[in-house]
Every structure is written in structure tokens, then in C-alpha cells.
Amino acid sequence: MEQLYQQVILDHSKARSGEGELDSPHGASFQVNPTCGDECTVQVSLEGQRLAQLAWSGKGCSISQASLSLMYEMVDGEPLEQAEQLGETFRELIHNRGHELTPEKMELLEDLSAFTGVGRYSARVKCALLGWMALREALAQARHHTGASGQPPQTQA
Amino acid sequence: MEQLYQQVILDHSKARSGEGELDSPHGASFQVNPTCGDECTVQVSLEGQRLAQLAWSGKGCSISQASLSLMYEMVDGEPLEQAEQLGETFRELIHNRGHELTPEKMELLEDLSAFTGVGRYSARVKCALLGWMALREALAQARHHTGASGQPPQTQA
Amino acid sequence: MTDLLDLAGDFPLLSRTVREGKPLVYLDTGATSQKPGQVLDAERAFNERHNAAVHRGAHQIAEEATEAFESARSAVAAFVGADFGEIVWTKNATEALNLVSHGFLNASLGRGGADAARFKLAPGDEIVVTELEHHANLVPWQELAAKTGAKLRWIPVTPEGRLDLEQLSVITDRTRVVAFTHASNVTGAVTEVAPVVERAKSVGAYTVLDACQSAAHMPVDLHDLGVDFAAFSGHKMLGPTGVGALYGREELLQALPPFLTGGSMVEVVTMEETTFMPPPQRFEAGTQMVAQTVGMHAAVDYLSAVGMERLAAHEDHMGQLLLEGLAEVPGVRLLGPTSSAQRLAVIAFDVPGVHPHDVGQVLDDQGIAVRVGHHCAQPVHRRFGVHASTRASAGVYTTTADVEAFVKGLHQVVKFFA
Amino acid sequence: MTDLLDLAGDFPLLSRTVREGKPLVYLDTGATSQKPGQVLDAERAFNERHNAAVHRGAHQIAEEATEAFESARSAVAAFVGADFGEIVWTKNATEALNLVSHGFLNASLGRGGADAARFKLAPGDEIVVTELEHHANLVPWQELAAKTGAKLRWIPVTPEGRLDLEQLSVITDRTRVVAFTHASNVTGAVTEVAPVVERAKSVGAYTVLDACQSAAHMPVDLHDLGVDFAAFSGHKMLGPTGVGALYGREELLQALPPFLTGGSMVEVVTMEETTFMPPPQRFEAGTQMVAQTVGMHAAVDYLSAVGMERLAAHEDHMGQLLLEGLAEVPGVRLLGPTSSAQRLAVIAFDVPGVHPHDVGQVLDDQGIAVRVGHHCAQPVHRRFGVHASTRASAGVYTTTADVEAFVKGLHQVVKFFA
């Protein structure tokens, strides 16, 4: 249990950094985890190739809420490409059935590496990724809206 | 095989006594055996409490055709009650899984006793009874039509 | 003292371990039951000896398969107090409920001739459901309403999680159908059927009972209950997945237009048109789940051998222990009646501040299998002001040791997330 | 010389005897296939170890059940040349075909929003089927036509029992759907799919392929065939009863409105309305036939291990022997192509003057199981001027001894009724 519920996860599930709403987002996405009905909305606005602002709201388990909170901390204000790459790496980690990725990738993930254990529980994979699915869709929408160049990467959920 | 296909069955399946059509029947019934799509129509007209005339048409296997042909020979012109009782006894025989009924009943059945073996083959039960189901419905209709008294017996198919 | 049952040994899955060697404590029977060896053996024996196309072949195995299939129908009919011809096989209860709602739809679209006119719905008509329903007995009626222009109304739920029988005035002269659950898969509340049926009859509405939870956990006699239609699933009552049944009063099945169409439910087919067989065949299109009906036959035989009264008493006892244990855990909120009277051993609850997923995970880590989420019943969760819950549900094989492990586990949960 | 297979030993039922000790000669695979021990073992192992509610639980067994269920989907998808998300579980092929026809109906009734508008039918539109169809791919389209006002038309059949590809002009600009069989369960004819798909595409019509017989007896690659939808059944391809599948091109499944509604296919449910999940879940309402999907997984694994090319070559050889044997029996009339090219080992015939029931009975008496009747395809029988026929059909386990017994038995039939 302690391996799954790392302290950073428990902390972030309460801290909920970045919870809120944007006034006029460029992109937004609402996602539901049909297993449990958990929901989240992620909103983004861009400035050129930068994810200028992110806000989220949602209800869900500690894993999903912590994932959103940490996502906010790590991608808000960052270059789009970096945010998207982080998302891909995080997806890879969660699909890795509880095993770590290469040291370089684990370093890139910083605190998100606390989610390594989630991959052992296939029913929780969606919890960890729900916010990131919303981010991907919101960014795709925002790019479309603002005409920001670059394709959002097309990969597995 | 010889037990199932008694000579009287093979003969009647070719003889087809009573095949034809009535001009203005008091009752008629069309029945389908959904297993094989076999069909038959039985028409009757009454005179008081007597089954004055019966005619049938149909396509089907030797069992079903012989059953119709013998039915014609045994009930045409007979009192309604007798025809209906014969039908009930025949039904009982066919549902008896290949065993004979009491000697009295077997006697009542006359040539129809050749169908005893059919009861061993549950898939053929419907073949043997198709015409008799049609007779029952046709008679019920005819009674209703002509106001002939007496209730058609309500029993299992 | 209740005569406690000791049947876990009949259920092979219950002897397995999970999460690195922990004995399994299975408290998710409300979702799906485990199957006794007797059921698995019956299915296998059928497949090894009697498997063939039903109602079709002239050969011996086809005859045997047909007899096995129809004798399963007759056993299941007897088990729920119905006649042979009143039971239609479906793949699950959900299909059974859809079969009824689509029967009404087809009648409304002009199918089924004069006989089916009684099932026609149009704007001005109303369909009544309840706030307690599983999605399976809600969404099909929403769809029917949307397609016919009928209006959907519903009976509310009391703070205890029961149908509010004071509110039966929702059923009016406009009501054509009343669809309601016999037992809630969230609150465990068992519905008092009589007043609902009485009210529905008094306005000429048809009744559709979701007997999914009840048929598995208490004696059910559908003729006594007097409903028009009812649905239940094999996998909830020790039977295989992939088989369920619709009950319909004979006279109604005679008049209801078919739903799925195809082979084995037709009489005469030309390119232009088709005539249909009488029920139950009219509703059984295509090759049926024959081996699974044989398994379901074995399941109702097993249940009958145990005796549904004894089973209910055993589960009632387990329910009481679960309720008592839950009451000991600080802060935990029960969603449903607090006493085991008129209630199944289906115990849903909220641990404030801890999401059900996290509750379930910590229990799972101790080998305890419960259900978390909305249990396919979002409205009743909304009624209780929560989004999801954790649910422990007992079965004929549940033991006091299972309950003790669960209560201990729940204390652990509260401690972990404190 | 074909590499003949020798697999009967894998199939427990084939070693039984019938009619007082006669070895069973099973030539009714076209109706339903027998199942190898591998399939029965896989299903049983699932039930004994991994049975739980799928897509719902947080506990270990529920995770395992979900993985088993979804990995079966992926195996079946690969087997028919489809993508994972393009396979929807159904109880049989009939349900799969109804799912598509009801998707069109629901769209026509205004369900499914703007996305579904492409599936709307109205008077003036046409649906094209063929005279060769099994009732499962005919009656649902008759129903759809009756409910939407669309007109049903059909492609005729050649004297040999093949789709008449000279008559594809039946498909016109008015055609919205073309539903046709990949292989006839009566004549055995395998359809040349490309010209039909090409013609349908050229007029913007959707194609629906009945792959029930083909998927079980020859390599099938649905992407290569380019059809929009396809249906098949587990029980015909060595798998369990109670499971089948719909294939739909991803883009189309995304747009098609749901059919059965209930649990596990919804996102947000209020009393007033419901939003639905993406495919394939949108089409999988209620508890699924999970154990049966696991059995079907084992079946396609078995078939793949044999190799569908080898299986087809083996069955082709059996088909040739059956055709040769039949030709020797005086007076017997074949309903279907006389050569085994582009044809399955499904051999229907008429013995003039002897009703199929009687043919079947005399064969059965010798332990030979064949199918008699209209085989759920009345129109093609009418086309041949007969009411019913006798059909022998081979499978992967059929041996030359089976064929010899059959031919000998048929001589017996002719003698008996001479």
C-alpha cells in the first residue's frame, strides 16, 4: 500500500494545486472515468508555443486528484512541447505495470515518479491518466483555436 | 427404423387420404412446424355434433403426412366428441416416449397405434401432432361458428 | 440462532488467494456471484456430450440439446413461480428489460398488428420509473420516452433509501408503464411490491419488475407478486455469465411484438415479409446460449436444494453482522436502511474524505474484494449527495470470518487515510 | 495431396456414441461446431480463478477478469483482421446484425445527434439484401424497412446458388445499406466480396457482411474486404454458445447510436438523460458473457494454431469427397455449386420423393448427424423450388471415415424409401 500511496500522492490529493477555472480558455476537456463516475475538466490557454495557464476541477480518488495537482505544478507555464512530452512519458510509466522507466525518463518525471506503483493496478491506470487525457484534448483544441503549430502527438491513451 | 416407419405409415404417407379442400368450411387452421417449415391446413364442416367433412393439404415428412391421412380416415364423418377424444388419446401416445398406452386406448387408436415409436424421437413429436393441432383449432373455430355446444378440451399440445 | 450455512467449499474460486498469498474475502456478490462446481460441471457435461443446435436437428444430439434447453426453462420458471411459456431467455437482465421497452417501441411504430395496440405509447402518455433504479431499468425507459414522445416520471426515494410509497401519486391515469426494482443494488432495500402493483393496476399501467437482486437472494414468486414483466440474470444467482431471463405474463407475451429478429423465431419468411412464432420462441432470435441455460438450470437446482428461505436467513444474518461492524467504524455513513428487515445484505457506504476507490484499494490489499463506484445507479447516489460509494455484498457462501475480515479492513482504511 | 488434419481427438463430444452404441458421425458443423477441450478448459479456468465483474471493481479478481475480457477482444480482432476497438461483443451473430439495423433505426428516430445523421433512413431510401441470406441477415432489414419507410430490394441467386453478380444494378443511388452473406449456409457458395463493396461504395451505401460461416471456415481479413460492418458467432467457430461479435469500422462505430442501453455503456446518467461511452463499450450494455469471451479467445487461438489456410484446405478436401459421394447416389439433387472452388464444405441436397426429415432420421439411425429443414433460409429454398433440404457440413475435425459413413448412409436412405 505504501508503495502505491506515496506521501507525495497523499499530499497532493489534498493540496489540489491549480484547482480553479479560467476566464476564457483556448481549450477545455471534460473526461469521465466510467468505472466510478469520476470526472475532471482541464482548461488551458496558450501564449504562442507556451502553455500559459492551466486550471482544473474534478472529483475523484486520491490518485486522480494528485495526478491533476502535480500535472498543474509541472506543466503550467511551460513550453507546449515539454508539457506534451511529459504527458507521453507519464503515460508510458503508468502503462509499465509497476516498473520504472529509464533513469533519464524517471528524472524528467520528477515527483510524478511517485506514481510508478499505480501501474501494478490496472484498474487504477485510468485514474492516474484521466487528467492527462483531458490535458491532451484541451491542448489539441487550443492549438486548433490559436493556430499554434505542431501536431499534438497521436499515441495510445 | 422399421419400428418408427411402420408399413401403415409409409403407405399412408403416399395414399394421402382426404387431401383436398372444402368449399365453405366452418373452421380451418394453418399450422407450421418451425423446425423444418412443414405446413398443413385442416378444414372442417359440422352437422350438429358431427364432424361432417374434413379436408387437408400440406407438405411435410412421411410422419406428418401419414398422420393427416390416417386422421382423415378415422374422424371424417364421426361424432365431434369421438374425434376429439381420439385426438387426445393420440397426443397422449405421442408424448409417451415410445411406450404403448393401456390396451383399451391402443384399441381405440386402431391404425394410429403404428405411431407408438414416434414418441421415442422428440424431434418428430411435432410432425405427428401437426395435423391434430390444426384439427383442434379448426374444430374450436367451427364450434364457435356453428354454435355447436360443448367446450373443445384444453390440454397440452 | 440462525442456521448458518457452510457452503464456501462448493465454490472453487473462493479457495484462491490474492495479492501475494492473502486468502480471498469475496464481498462483491451483488455485482456477480461465484459459481459452485455443480454449475461448472453441468455446463461442461453438456458441452462434452449434448452440444448441438436446438429446435432444429433431427439427430439424437440435437434432440438431447433441445430437451436440456427446454428443461432449463422449465426449472427456471418453477424457481421464480412462473409458467414454462412465460420465460424468455436473454443474455442478461439488461437485454430482458430492453426487450420489453423495445416491444413497446415496436408497437408504437405500428408493428405487431392489432394485438400490439395495447402497448402503443404517444405524447401525453407517461412512463414511471424510480430514483432507485439500476441504469438497466432507467436508460431503456428514457430511450423509449425520447422515441415515442411519452414523458418519464419517477418515484422518489426516502432518506433511508427505500422507494417512497407515499409518493405513488406519481402514477396517474396517464401512466402506461411502471418500471421499478424489487431490491436495490445500492441501498439493499427490498420494495414492497403490492402497493405499487395495485396502484399501477388501478390506472391500467403495466408493471415491469427488476428482479435481478431479489431473485438471487430471497424467495420470489412472480405470480404472487402479480407483476406483468420481470427480469433477472444468471450470473447473479450462481449461474453462468451470458444468460438471463425475461418473465412476461403469457397473455402479454402473446401480444408483444418481437425485438431481436432472425432465425428460429419465424414461421414463414418470404423476401417481402415474415410471420413470427408464438412466445417464448418469438423473442429468442438466433442460436441461444444453450450451455449457459444448462448452467443456470444447475444453479437454480443448487439454490432450491439449499432452500431460498434458508439462504435468505443466512444472508440476513451476514447483513446484520455487516451493519453492526460498519456502525463501529467511526465516521462511516451507511447508504440504506440501518436494520436488516426488508433489506438484502448489500451494504453501501461512504467514508467521508476518502474516495471509494481508495477504500477499495486498501481493502483489496488485504484480500477483501468489494465494489466501488456508482454501481450503475448514479441517481440514487446523487440523492444521497455522493458521487460514488463502497459496497460490500454477501452471498450464500459468505461466512462470519469474511465479515470480520471486512470490518477489520475498514478500520485499517480509516487509519491509513486519517 | 492435401495435408489432412487429424484433430477429432481434441473434441470430447466426438468420441461419444448415439442410438444404442453407434459411433457419432457429426456432419452438422454448419449449425454449430463442437468445442475442443482447450476451449472448455479455458472457460472453466476462468470461472474457477478469475470470475468477477468487468470494468468495475478495484479488486484483483475484477482486474484479472477485465484483462481476460479485453485480451479476448484483442485476439478476436486480430483473428478477423480488425482493430481492437472495432469489435463489439454480442450474444450471437443475430444480435450483431440487429445492433446495426437498430443503429440505423435509432438514427432515423432522431437519436445519436448530428453524428448519426449519416445513418438516417426515410421513404425513398433503399436497403439491398440478397435471396441467399440467412433469416438473421434478412428479417432485421425487413423490420428496418417497415419502420422507416425505406424499400427492401434484393440481389437474386444464380441456378448454381451463388449471388448473381450480374445483377448488382439493384444497388442504386437510392441504396443506403447493402447486407449480404460472405458464405451461404445452404449452398456453401462463397461470395466474391470486392464487386459488391465496390458497387456499394460507388453509390455511398454501407455494407454489412454476414461472416458467420466464413469466419469459421476460411481466413477472413475484414480490413482487406473493406466492408463497413460484419457479424459472426463463437459457437460456429469452436467457441462457446452465447458469444458473438460485431465488427464495425471505427469511424462508423463512433457515430452509430447505441442499441441495448443500461449499465456499463453510459457516462453521466441523470433521471432526465444519459450520455454514452465511446465504442465498443457503448454497445455492450449490462454484464457481458465474460467467461464465453474467454472461451472464444481459446477458440481463435486453437484455430490460429491449426492455421486457417490448412483448415480451409482440409475442409475443402472433405467437401470434394462429399460432393463426389453425393454424385454417386442416384437421383439426389445438389443445392449449390458442384465444384469445391469458392465454396465451403456445406452440402445441401434434395432426395426427390423423400422428405428431409425422413432422410435425416434414417441417417441418424446410423449415428450420422446432419441438419434437415430450411436452415433458417427459406427464400433460397424457394428459389430452388423446394421447401426444405438435408445438409451435411464439415469442420476441422471431419475425417474421410465420416464422409464414407455418410455416403453409405445416404444409399441406405434411398433404398429404405424406394
Ligand SMILES: Cc1ncc(COP(=O)(O)O)c(C=O)c1O
Ligand atoms: C450464414 C449465417 N448467418 C447467420 C447465422 C446466425 O448465427 P447465430 O444463430 O449464431 O446468431 C447463421 C447460423 O445460424 C448462419 O449460418
Ligand SMILES: Cc1ncc(COP(=O)(O)O)c(C=O)c1O
Ligand atoms: C438491480 C439490478 N438491476 C439490473 C442489473 C443488470 O443486470 P445485468 O448486468 O446482468 O444485465 C443489475 C446488475 O448489474 C442489478 O443489480
